[in-house]
Amino acid sequence: MIEAPATVLVYSSRPEVRAAVRTAVGRRPAVDVGPVTYVECATGAEVVDTVDGGGVDLCILDGEAQPTGGMALARQLKVEVSDCPALCLLIARQPDRWLAHWSLADATLPFPIDPLTAPAVVADLLRDRVGQRPAVRR
Template structure:
């Protein structure tokens, strides 16, 4: 029942999604594809948009981020940034990478990404992949401590 309690707590507050892309148009496309809720069984989302690597790192380090979406084509690249997050931030949030080329899947593995979605952004595939990642993260989280 602890997982039900944890899920109930998660349902009360919005999920915070950190979205990194150096291109504003790309951020707009992703935000529109995600909508306000990525799945019926998950809470609404709040999207925090950032355009720089330092903003990504400082926002994650400040806490409160449930999941991160990184643009693999951003400058600097989301792939290297993902690897940096995984190596430098203890218990950081799960990361979904957006990749322009199918051949980038191996780079996403190198970057230690938790999920990868290909461009162009698909308004069905992206929210589904993000929802799956959030559910896995919730299931893997330790039970709330008393």
Template sequence: MPSSVSVLLYSSNTRTRDQVRLAAGRRPASDVPPVAFIECATLPAVLLALETSRIDACVLDGEAVPIGGMGVCWQIKNEVFRCPPVLLLIGRPQDAWLATWSHADAVITLPVEPVELSTALAALLRTPR
């Protein structure tokens, strides 16, 4: 088991990024290594992090502006070799079909609910790549 895992966290909203980090805590589950977040507020920062860092999972805010997490998810799933699994945060449950279109591996709704986020993130981090 690695000593830590890296999670790319994309949101243009500082409060959303804070909520995700607080909900996940140091480790989202006892059988998952501690999480180190790489925070990004723009698409160029996401692409650079995926190119230069080892990323084990991504959490993308579907409500980010000007480029939402669904579009970012679709782009990285189609352009990044061995793209890490993606947890997509959506604003409304009715948007789940768009999350499917974007190739998200897991979806939860905003506002962030700590147990739901930790459970979904831990499941992605347990998935062998």
């Protein structure tokens, strides 16, 4: 059972999209996943700075964000960050899944976000990410 808290970065240039993600995923997306803390970013520069600072387990990026789209940002993070957090892209159209694949995202979620599937996708990504953390020595 994973009890460690997780940090989820939510990126969108639109505050209503960030709120929809937080609401759909909730504070605890699954019983075996520790509590989630959200960090919200409205610009691509904020995302890069936050990820560079460390401590982010998952980024949920809006593929429709302006002016920096989540797909380009995902690819940049995967290429430039050695210990890149898991990446999930919000996509408005199913045909955009190939772009999400190009961006090297670990998963996609359709937008508008489905509160029945979003927690399961987020929980799976967090299980993988938290399971990869090095053990803390005391």
